[in-house]
Amino acid sequence: MIDVAIVGGGMVGASLAAALAGSGRRVLLVESAPPGTGAQPSFDERTTALGNASRRIFEGLGVWESIAPEAQPIRAIHVSDAGRFGFARLIAAEQGIEAFGYVVANRRIGIALWEVLRGAPDLLLRVPAQVTDVQIGADAVTLEVTGESAVPERFIVRLVVAADGAHSQIRTAAGIAAAVEDYAQLAIVANVASQVVHAGWAYERFTPAGPLALLPLHDGSRAVVWAAAPARAQELLAMDERAFLAQLQAQFGWRAGAFTRAVRLGAYPLRLTRAASTVAQRTVLIGNATQALHTVAGQGFNLGLRDAAILAEVLTGDDADPGAPERLERFAGWRATDRSGVTRFTDGLVKLFGDQRPGIGLLRDLGLLMFDLAPPAKSALARVSLGFGGPSPRLARGLPLRHV
């Protein structure tokens, strides 16, 4: 019998599998897209801003060393409201930290995680393969998995972990409802070059059409994540490079100098998806399967990685039933504050800065200015990169898991 079946080997599922490697638990990982081929949606050309807790978890998983040469530290953050006077600056050195986070290409994270998984003991990989049937019972879960041979295999598992993204098939099979709120925005992702050296500065600019983020990259270029209404986003994607650069310049301004080159890499619909519960009979949801967020605060993966680190901790240290209800309740309770805090913070930012009612812009300006002048508020935000509330998992504190 398999102890833990992880369905979905994207950013979060692959991280959980790496965390459980060598734990003594027999783990099955099922991923529908072949990794390392560019076909896996989680590890595409997007970049991710990893917070400091995520960096420590990756160190514990043994993947940071291979990611680090391509990880750009965020040394300062500038937040502004387009067309208004308010702005705020956060400088990492002033908070006594090296960086607020590190920007890395998802593709690079995928390579590092899959290197670890290929050599992991007690890990059964079914890649590329689909879960073609799920039967959840009181004592075990039966999974039917079909790979390239088209001959289905049956696995009896004690716990199934849904890491299969926002449209989770396992969440549906477990009967867990999900509330979906469409922000009616697409996030355009691009790589741009500009005349001014980035020096580790990240920018978040709130515009009436949606937030625009500029993140520093290790090769000197910058990643753009630009949220806009779908029709406007389609226009921006269709226009030639010069016209796109002119639009970007008009929205962002001149803080990064003149933009000289832009490669558009794709567009992603922005929705808030919230599962009604994180656990059900012999089932746990992690990552986007349990909460998928707007990109504005760059928190989705950081939150999902903490799901993985805490679940790994809850599943190790003894060899009793990994799917026992009290164990699952312990996981759900441990995750509750962090999950709801980050979700509310992210959703609140989208709504506050998207609000065009008269007077609200002035309040935002005052808020940003007060924030800029108030050191305690700045240190509080600096701590966001460590996770929102609740005890940190051992991995995020730089401690190894206790193995069986």
Ligand SMILES: Cc1cc2nc3c(=O)[nH]c(=O)nc-3n(C[C@H](O)[C@H](O)[C@H](O)COP(=O)(O)OP(=O)(O)OC[C@H]3O[C@@H](n4cnc5c(N)ncnc54)[C@H](O)[C@@H]3O)c2cc1C
């Ligand atoms: C433009 C953009 C920028 C972002 N920037 C940041 C950022 O800076 N910081 C941050 O923290 N977060 C960021 N995020 C959020 C982050 O990308 C997600 O939170 C993260 O990818 C979630 O990972 P996941 O593994 O839970 O889900 P997914 O990435 O959706 O992966 C799910 C995996 O499951 C596989 N799968 C699906 N169904 C099945 C099945 N039935 N059987 C087997 N396998 C299956 C898929 O192939 C995929 O590999 C960003 C998101 C976007 C769109």
